[in-house]
Amino acid sequence: MSAPAASPPFIGRGLRRREDLRLLRGDGRFIDDLSRPRQLHAAFVRSPHAHAAVESVDGARAAARRGVVAVLTAEDIRGEIGPAPMIWNPIGTEVLVPDSRPLMGDRVACVGAPVAAVLAEDPYTAEDGADAVEVQYGPLPAVIDPLEAMDEGAPLVHPELGTNVCFQTSMGGGDLDDGFGRADVIVERTVTNHRVAGVPIEPRGVLAEPHGDRVALWTSTQTPHLVRTYAVRQLGWDEGMLRVIVPDVGGGFGVKGNLYGEETLLAWCAHRLRRPVKWIESRQENLISTNHGRAQTDVVKIGATQAGRLTALHVKVIADMGAYHLLFTPSIPVTTGVIASGCYAIPALRTDMVGVFTNTFSTDAIRGAGRPEGAHLIELMVDQVAAELGRDPIEIRRLNFIPKKDFPARLPHGPVYDSGDYEASLAKLLEHVDLAAFRREQATLREAGTNRGIGFATYMEACGLAPSKLSGPRSSGIEVSFWESAVVRVGPDGAVTLQTGACPAGQGHETAFAQLVADRVGTEPSRVKVVWGDTDATPNGMGTIGSRSITVGGEAAAVAADRVVAKARRIVAELLEASSEDIELREGRFSVRGSPDKSMTLTDVAHAAHVTDRLPEGFEPGLEASCFFDPPGFVHPFGAHAAIVDVDVDTGRIDIVRYLAIDDCGTVVNPTLVDGQVHGGIVHGIGQALFERVEFGPQGQPLTTSLLDYTLPTAAELPDLELDRTVTPSPHNSLGAKGAGESGTIAATPALTNAVIDALRPMGVDFINMPLSPEAVLTALRLASTGRSPRA
Amino acid sequence: MSTHTITLTVNGREHTEEVEARLTLADLLRERLDLTATHLGCEHGVCGACTVLLDGKPARSCLTLAVQAEGAKIRTLEGLADPEGELHPVQQGFWEKHGMQCGFCTPGIVMSVVELLERDPDPSDDEIAATLGGHLCRCTGYVKIREAVREAVRLRSGSHSPQEIRR
Numbered sequence: 035m036s037a038p039a040a041s042p043p044f045i046g047r048g049l050r051r052r053e054d055l056r057l058l059r060g061d062g063r064f065i066d067d068l069s070r071p072r073q074l075h076a077a078f079v080r081s082p083h084a085h086a087a088v089e090s091v092d093g094a095r096a097a098a099r100r101g102v103v104a105v106l107t108a109e110d111i112r113g114e115i116g117p118a119p120m121i122w123n124p125i126g127t128e129v130l131v132p133d134s135r136p137l138m139g140d141r142v143a144c145v146g147a148p149v150a151a152v153l154a155e156d157p158y159t160a161e162d163g164a165d166a167v168e169v170q171y172g173p174l175p176a177v178i179d180p181l182e183a184m185d186e187g188a189p190l191v192h193p194e195l196g197t198n199v200c201f202q203t204s205m206g207g208g209d210l211d212d213g214f215g216r217a218d219v220i221v222e223r224t225v226t227n228h229r230v231a232g233v234p235i236e237p238r239g240v241l242a243e244p245h246g247d248r249v250a251l252w253t254s255t256q257t258p259h260l261v262r263t264y265a266v267r268q269l270g271w272d273e274g275m276l277r278v279i280v281p282d283v284g285g286g287f288g289v290k291g292n293l294y295g296e297e298t299l300l301a302w303c304a305h306r307l308r309r310p311v312k313w314i315e316s317r318q319e320n321l322i323s324t325n326h327g328r329a330q331t332d333v334v335k336i337g338a339t340q341a342g343r344l345t346a347l348h349v350k351v352i353a354d355m356g357a358y359h360l361l362f363t364p365s366i367p368v369t370t371g372v373i374a375s376g377c378y379a380i381p382a383l384r385t386d387m388v389g390v391f392t393n394t395f396s397t398d399a400i401r402g403a404g405r406p407e408g409a410h411l412i413e414l415m416v417d418q419v420a421a422e423l424g425r426d427p428i429e430i431r432r433l434n435f436i437p438k439k440d441f442p443a444r445l446p447h448g449p450v451y452d453s454g455d456y457e458a459s460l461a462k463l464l465e466h467v468d469l470a471a472f473r474r475e476q477a478t479l480r481e482a483g484t485n486r487g488i489g490f491a492t493y494m495e496a497c498g499l500a501p502s503k504l505s506g507p508r509s510s511g512i513e514v515s516f517w518e519s520a521v522v523r524v525g526p527d528g529a530v531t532l533q534t535g536a537c538p539a540g541q542g543h544e545t546a547f548a549q550l551v552a553d554r555v556g557t558e559p560s561r562v563k564v565v566w567g568d569t570d571a572t573p574n575g576m577g578t579i580g581s582r583s584i585t586v587g588g589e590a591a592a593v594a595a596d597r598v599v600a601k602a603r604r605i606v607a608e609l610l611e612a613s614s615e616d617i618e619l620r621e622g623r624f625s626v627r628g629s630p631d632k633s634m635t636l637t638d639v640a641h642a643a644h645v646t647d648r649l650p651e652g653f654e655p656g657l658e659a660s661c662f663f664d665p666p667g668f669v670h671p672f673g674a675h676a677a678i679v680d681v682d683v684d685t686g687r688i689d690i691v692r693y694l695a696i697d698d699c700g701t702v703v704n705p706t707l708v709d710g711q712v713h714g715g716i717v718h719g720i721g722q723a724l725f726e727r728v729e730f731g732p733q734g735q736p737l738t739t740s741l742l743d744y745t746l747p748t749a750a751e752l753p754d755l756e757l758d759r760t761v762t763p764s765p766h767n768s769l770g771a772k773g774a775g776e777s778g779t780i781a782a783t784p785a786l787t788n789a790v791i792d793a794l795r796p797m798g799v800d801f802i803n804m805p806l807s808p809e810a811v812l813t814a815l816r817l818a819s820t821g822r823s824p825r826a
Numbered sequence: 827m828s829t830h831t832i833t834l835t836v837n838g839r840e841h842t843e844e845v846e847a848r849l850t851l852a853d854l855l856r857e858r859l860d861l862t863a864t865h866l867g868c869e870h871g872v873c874g875a876c877t878v879l880l881d882g883k884p885a886r887s888c889l890t891l892a893v894q895a896e897g898a899k900i901r902t903l904e905g906l907a908d909p910e911g912e913l914h915p916v917q918q919g920f921w922e923k924h925g926m927q928c929g930f931c932t933p934g935i936v937m938s939v940v941e942l943l944e945r946d947p948d949p950s951d952d953e954i955a956a957t958l959g960g961h962l963c964r965c966t967g968y969v970k971i972r973e974a975v976r977e978a979v980r981l982r983s984g985s986h987s988p989q990e991i992r993r
Contacts, residue, residue, distance in 0.1 A: 058929070750959030
């Protein structure tokens with residue numbers, strides 16, 4: 035592999051985004067902006083019951099309405115569309131998979147499960163038609179709380195499965211009994227990580243159109259190739275029959291990194307009816323039938339010596355699956371187990387995971403996907419240990435950090451962390467917040483009646499999904515391999531095209547990928563066009579999930595670019611009559627070492643590669659190369675965050691006074707875009723901690739079905755965020771990059787929770803669980819005033 | 827369903843349309859007039875992505891019926907700058923300061939900020955927060971949106987001649 039340009043001028047620069055011009059002028063094309071001639075519109079009839087037998091579905095009245103073209107039920111797709119796929123099949127662990135179809139027939143197991151689809155000439159008529167479909171339901175007992183669902187005699191979500199336990203598995207390492215035996219203190223807490231929704235501001239949407247014997251499917255997704263692969267499996271089609279195209283995507287946050295029944299069903303409808311069919315999700319549908327996440331109860335036990343050394347960690351993860359699986363549903367809590375020991379060298383740990391069915395909509399990945407839960411529980415527990423020992427939580431962290439010299443660090447339960455310097459990021463954080471001064475200010479404020487607290491979270495995460503040897507069918511049990519692909523093509527005029535399997539939902543791939551490819555091939559970013567989101571126009575890829583785009587997809591692009599450069603050097607060598615080993619690329623020119631006057635630009639080389647009469651007989655024309663990059667290991671971003679909050683003990687209101695974040699995502703391609711990712715991630719975490727919560731009534735009725743009930747943070751209640759970074763390159767890719775998309779979300783919830791506990795400790799509040807609603811704060815204060823702890 | 831004939835001016839152009847009483851202004855703009863910059867994020871008036879200026883005031887076009895816009899002057903993102911021309915200072919501010927990621931909520935936010943700066947060319951941080959507080963963005967955490975607004979204030983007051991929106 036040839037070396038990249040000696041001093042790359044574009045990586046590391048906060049270039050403005052090229053995406054913005056179309057978005058700012060109203061030229062963005064999101065799914066609902068697309069229309070096809072003769073298109074129909076779909077509307078769904080969804081179950082209002084959390085659990086019910088579907089006794090009859092009568093579409094006659096709907097079908098009779100003017101403009102209604104078809105009313106489809108489970109009967110129509112029987113034998114045509116197979117069960118929804120779920121792709122986690124770990125060796126040695128049985129995972130129960132309930133049958134789920136795009137339209138449910140005999141029984142529905144959650145509110146929102148679709149039972150009929152109405153296709154009509156316009157969306158208003160489709161919705162009128164859906165209202166006119168008559169469904170008879172026979173309500174069945176439902177169970178909403180996963181802890182209750184595990185009780186003997188609880189209603190069964192899927193009676194045919196005979197149990198509500200979807201799977202159980204464990205991981206661990208070291209001698210747990212010895213670890214707890216050596217502990218002077220053992221702290222036990224139940225840490226809840228409540229159910230949240232992803233809420234991209236653009237809901238999902240699909241438009242399917244027949245093209246001869248194929249179907250083109252536009253869909254607002256993060257993972258076009260996975261949609262194609264698994265939709266055709268469900269449809270029994272050849273993969274070539276379905277082309278998946280992704281328009282501009284209005285945010286993903288994990289919930290668009292999946293395959294949904296609406297996608298499969300609309301592809302089938304277009305093929306069957308020979309007409310385009312469009313469906314745009316309403317916000318209510320988005321809140322009840324786009325995947326939820328977190329929904330974990332973590333029962334944690336941690337041991338420490340009097341000196342503050344952590345000796346053992348045991349976590350029982352109870353994860354709510356919802357009623358049905360999406361692609362990854364049961365695999366999400368496993369990530370919690372992988373990173374549950376955080377930044378700390380704990381000699382013995384064990385995680386027992388149990389997935390539980392409930393009569394609620396599916397959970398699956400939301401920004402962080404299992405890792406926020408792990409970071410949250412360990413960062414809360416470290417503070418709890420410090421309090422138990424009467425020690426400073428900073429000191430406990432420092433005592434137990436995996437030291438820099440131990441990287442790559444192998445953990446007792448198997449994972450190897452690539453690189454890290456946890457002490458450095460914490461030290462940098464403490465340069466920005468003077469803790470001693472804060473404690474003095476805190477005391478003064480307390481006397482004046484203001485309850486201010488500070489909370490820390492030093493986190494690490496595992497991302498860069500994913501090395502196939504660690505994440506594939508024979509190890510973790512995911513049935514696909516998450517390499518990423520790239521084709522770099524230089525046209526006859528020297529213009530460069532990158533085709534990538536990564537698929538942005540607003541991150542800025544077109545800008546960042548152009549920067550890194552431009553550096554490698556010796557051209558300007560403006561000469562590099564980035565093509566994504568079309569299964570006909572890109573190599574097979576795995577999309578943008580798990581903070582993988584730059585570390586896996588970017589590396590694939592870089593390697594493909596290096597291969598282009600290698601061929602370019604051979605061409606230059608032929609034309610300048612030198613040895614290709616002597617051709618160097620510097621500042622955009624290929625020249626012969628020692629003879630800088632003999633040189634060619636990429637444009638010269640590209641022309642020669644396509645108009646080939648000067649090249650020797652048999653020299654292959656063209657200037658392009660591909661790469662499928664399978665990373666050798668996960669990458670592990672890390673950092674240190676601090677939240678300073680004021681808690682109003684009369685109203686329970688929490689105000690964030692300052693939020694500071696030191697993050698390390700290795701080499702930074704575009705610092706402006708990385709800062710944007712960190713900002714968004716932190717506020718996503720703040721949202722979960724303070725404002726957001728998916729709630730159900732006792733019978734499984736969703737209570738948070740509008741953005742008035744499911745409340746996102748707004749600019750009105752957030753401070754500016756104070757960011758800084760350290761740079762610890764990853765050894766697993768030539769860029770040195772780690773992921774940046776999820777870190778903020780992972781770190782924010784424990785920092786805030788610890789800050790609230792710090793503020794309320796003088797009132798006797800020694801623990802609190804999210805969501806940190808006014809009600810939760812007041813309840814904690816009331817319990818504390820009677821000598822009880824909310825940890826009970 | 828009753829239909830009505832309405833006339834309204836959108837970005838300086840007059841349109842006469844026959845509409846059902848239940849047609850929303852957002853759907854009129856998007857489906858009839860092909861002005862798709864105005865986005866629908868919730869259709870219940872919370873997210874603010876569909877914000878347009880109706881007779882100079884920000885309005886949720888998802889909650890406004892087309893018939894309510896009879897005789898009104900509507901401004902949308904498409905009217906801020908010529909397709910090939912210079913960006914409006916608010917658009918420029920958002921570009922310079924990375925005030926957007928996915929760009930879905932952006933058109934509504936830009937229109938609210940345009941209205942704010944026409945009303946008050948030098949708003950306080952609280953006024954900016956109050957205006958942005960009417961919009962949801964899931965990508966940016968609002969930090970760079972605030973920077974973008976401050977940049978727009980600077981651009982409007984600086985060497986740029988104050989750009990009034992074409993009507």
